Amino acid sequence: MTKQLRRSCFRVALPVSRSDAFVWHQREGALDRLLPPWEKVKVLQRSPDINVGRQVEFLTYLGPFPLRWLAEHTACSPPEFFEDVQLQGPFKHWRHQHRFLEDSPQGSILEDHLEYSFPGGRLGRWLAGHAVEQKIERMFAYRHAMTHGDLTSHAPYRDRPRLSVGITGASGLIGGALTAFLTTGGHSVTAICRSNRKASVSKKIIWNPDFNQELDEAAEKFDAVIHLAGENIAARRWSAKQKQEICKSRVYRTRKLCESLAALSKPPSVLLAASATGFYGNSDSSEIATEDAMKGEGFLPDLAAEWEAACRPAIEAGIRVVHLRFGMVLSPRGGALAAILPLFRLGLGGKMGNGQQHWGWISLEDAVGAVHHAMMEASLQGPINIVAPRSMTNKEFTAQLAGALHRWAPFSVPRRVARISMGEMADALLFSSSRVSPDKLLKSQYSFRHAELELALNHMLGLGRATHG
Incomplete structure (x- = not known):
């Protein structure tokens, strides 16, 4: 033996x-x-x-x-x-x-x-x-x-008190990772669920605005609430009905949550609510979008603006509100990267159109870290761009992913083909370009784990080397 x-x-x-x-x-x-x-x-x-x-x-x-x-x-x-x-x-x-x-x-x-x-x-x-x-x-x-x-x-923050945190969307990609990150840091996390389904945390409360439910007394103990729940915008083609459902899941439910928080006798000190870099729309590649940039045009910019405006009841109640403008969050467990990895592993990956559109991306670990940073830093409020410091073109992204997997990426998906299968959503999600900068994160001294895509891919695809003892 x-x-x-x-x-x-x-x-x-x-x-x-x-x-x-x-x-x-x-x-x-x-x-x-x-x-x-x-x-x-x-x-x-x-x-x-x-x-x-x-x-x-x-x-x-x-x-x-x-x-x-x-x-x-x-x-x-x-x-x-x-x-x-x-x-x-x-x-x-x-x-x-x-x-x-x-x-x-x-x-x-x-x-x-x-x-x-x-x-x-x-x-x-x-x-x-x-x-x-x-x-x-x-x-x-x-x-x-x-x-x-x-x-x-x-x-x-080792000398700071541990917080009681409520999270909507705690079973999602970001919510699940954030829940585990916070609990291992000593914080108490409660999932705010619309139904009694299983969440990736032992404590939960049921709150469903569709039935005019108010948050129960457990919410009085929250120091912070992180609102991540919402319909997946890429789940299906954007018919008029689907757009209405997306808007309802984001705007209506966010407003109801904020009204419920504002009505508490002891509301949380901070609300961190999901938004998206889609706020900036399609812009010239020479323009860098900081948090002060103007709203773009189209369905996604309008949706993001209404989504953020729905937090007004919380702001008026004196709650510090942070709008988390997420870029493309990368993880093999879900989202865009999980969708395209099988094709790239087969050598069937490729760029979208000419590949010159800029994509704002961030690793899942930095998305979680940035939310935690915004929660703990009382000086941060309003919109915060949750993206890596350097955006890259779709062509650059494609080349780096293929290189990490040691595969070719010889193909190109024409815009007209993507429109046939995805409709309007193809232009907004795949071919829209914006160079988004995380100015507020950088100025508040957030330290990125994966400032470069190569570091992020090596980590999440298991390409790193351990140190032997």
């Missing part, structure tokens, strides 16, 4: 004490923050903590074949280490020990010690050994980047 065991150690320096690093791993949301987004993983059973005897179960895949992975925590000694072993899964043996070493009063080292063996003995090692080792290294490069990045983001 000993000869068949593989052992690895990966380490990362963290900007907090080992006690703080250990506590981060204990909190709700840590598991979600550490799951690699390029892997198809479903959590079947969660654990409320990492105490001895707690179990976690995943459904993962080996190619097209589903595999159950059941793990149990077998040792926990805060703040020194905790350990888990595989009870059922793809390995013959798997033991993972997380060790926390003090490095300085405000610094520590996390070491992940692995011990594993393959089923099938030497044949199993020969068939899968190299591929599995690469997969493990990619996973720990991602995990360590996430742990370091999250702790770095929370560190400036």
Whole structure:
């Protein structure tokens, strides 16, 4: 057995004490923050903590074949280490020990010690050994980047009180990631749901403006509310009925939420409400759109303007309101990148038209980080552009994505073809150009994790390398 065991150690320096690093791993949301987004993983059973005897179960895949992975925590000694072993899964043996070493009063080292063996003995090692080792290294490069990045983001506010936060859209792409980020930072998160469906957080309240419901007493405890819910604008063609539904989901429900918040005897101190860089419309590529730029023309600019105006009741109630003008949020888990990745992986990707239109983009981690930054920085209010510092043309974006995947991207989608399948939406979402700048984030000293697209793609597609211990 000993000869068949593989052992690895990966380490990362963290900007907090080992006690703080250990506590981060204990909190709700840590598991979600550490799951690699390029892997198809479903959590079947969660654990409320990492105490001895707690179990976690995943459904993962080996190619097209589903595999159950059941793990149990077998040792926990805060703040020194905790350990888990595989009870059922793809390995013959798997033991993972997380060790926390003090490095300085405000610094520590996390070491992940692995011990594993393959089923099938030497044949199993020969068939899968190299591929599995690469997969493990990619996973720990991602995990360590996430742990370091999250702790770095929370560190400036370590002496501030933790907040009670209500989130609409908590089960969405941004909302789910934001929920896990905030809970691991020690904040209390409550999902504000329209129905009793499952959300990615243990606490929730039901609020449905379609039935004239008011927020219940639990909302009196919110220090902040983050409003992310809304109909997916790219879900289907923009018929008159679909435009009406999009407007209702954004404008009407935002207004009702703000009226409900304003009516509370103790309203939250800040409301962060989703908007979009579509506010600026199609503009000349030489013009840079800061938060002070004028509204563009068309359905999306009009929608964004009405969406933001719907927050007026909250502003009049003295609530600090931030309009989160999101650009294209990138993640393999959802959104535009998830939609185009399969084509690019097959070598069938390509630019839209001539590819000269500018796209404002941001990694999911920076979208989450920017929302947290806006929540914690009381000087920020009004519109904030949630985009990376450098916009790029669609042609540049296409080339970098294809290069990261080591694929060709030889094709070009003519505008007329896109219009046939998508109608008016094609012009607004794919061929509209605006060079958006995150002026307020930069001036308020927000530190981007992924200021360049190459860094973002390497992180979210698992192209990084872990540091061996």
